[in-house]
Amino acid sequence: MLDFDAGKYAAFVWPAYGLTAIVFVLLIVDTLARARRWRRAAERGESEADGDDTAS
């Protein structure tokens, strides 16, 4: 049903799909890593602020 026989065009088609996959993976990983990093930083900051407030 799914036609994967690229014949002589394999050298063009598969690198195209491969590159697309790589770029998407990179964008997703970078986006999620960035989000995790700054979320942690914000939450750390908030817990420190809360600690200070209750202390004073």
Place this chain on the structure above:
Amino acid sequence: MSGFGVLLRRELALSWGRGGGPLLALAFYAATATLLPLAMGPEPARLAAIAPGSAWLALALASLLSLERLFERDYEDGALDLLALGPAPLELAAFAKCLAQWITAGAPLAVLAPVVAIALGAPPSLAPMIAVTALVGGIGFSFCGGIGAALSLGSRRGGVLIAVIVLPLFAPPVIFGAGAIDAYAAGLDWKTGLMLLSAYSLATLALGPFAMAAACRNALS
């Protein structure tokens, strides 16, 4: 009007007095033009074919040279603050800066351009067309370059950053100018190309200062 005259005279003095006026830009232009045959090989027919385009390209690059200091000196010593707060609008000061840069660097480059092109093998009959397009295109390069220079104020790595920002803006005048020269050489309609180039240069002249002033105010904030 006299306010503008004062601004212009100041800018002319600044850009001319800076290290031998246009000599640096001219020398750079000649140097890059010299590198071309070394890179392409001396075969006359091939060089002659790309001569006008290469001369035009090297012109664009040489125009980038004096851009970094266009606003930066005033920014560093506080003169830009005064210009921003002064009676004349900052847009006018930006206009004066780019106009002065065109007069002291762009115009001499435009004079050298046909010489460079002929040295690379272009037919001498193209000389007037090359000079005119270089003169008109030079306005576009100065004012677009000014936008890049103003945006890069207060950032690190000024010179290279300006080039990266400005190159997409240089694409239309390079295409229109080189295309006009090409058309002229081939006996086709060159007037359209020249008009398109002029239109672009006039647009940058009219609109550029607004972008430059906004960028300067941003840097000063």
Place this chain on the structure above:
Amino acid sequence: MIAALANPRAFMRFSRWAAPTLGAIAAVLAAAGLWLDFTARPDYQQGYTVHIMFIHVPAAWMSLFVYGCLGVASFLGLVFRHALADAAARAAAPLGAGFTLLALATGSLWGRPMWGTWWVWDARLTSVLVLFLFYLGYMALDAAIDDEARASRACAILALVGLINLPIVHYSVVWWNTLHQGSSVFRADGPAMPLSYLAPLLTLTLAYMAAFGALWLVRIRSEVWRRRAAVLALRAAG
């Protein structure tokens, strides 16, 4: 609805469910699109290379669509001095650059078997290349200015200048190509597209758009957290 999103808290509430939802939609559409892609029968004109078209056209469309989003966000940030709009503009740039890179690369890989050349200086390809250079310049400017507010405004000015410039570049190459009569204009679509091609194309385009939406929202969320962290650090120090 836009006004409701303008409030950072409202935006965080909205994006917390919207981003994963869009991500899930993107995954489903991608799977469906790829299935439609590889069950479509290649015609005799294009051969198997039509499968590259299915991932090239969405990428090319996205490169322009993201540019439009970046332009709108820049305009709103500049005019209304809105930090969230600023953040949205700067968050979109790397995504746009990625799509543009894919458009250029897949286009090249498609062009070689289809028309025998890796590259041609026609209006469309040249404009996409200049667009890529614009994205790079935009990201370089953003990285070069330390102060966030100043960086946002400088980038916004550059974005608006670039927005005016891109159609001019496109037109200039169109004009330049008309000078050299005899250069055939390469049409990416060729004859009218059969339905069996339209389905995977549209599905994958929607998948790309959903993916962009999800990633964009998450990147803006990162910006909100980053600013929050910075403000809290300042308060803790002072």
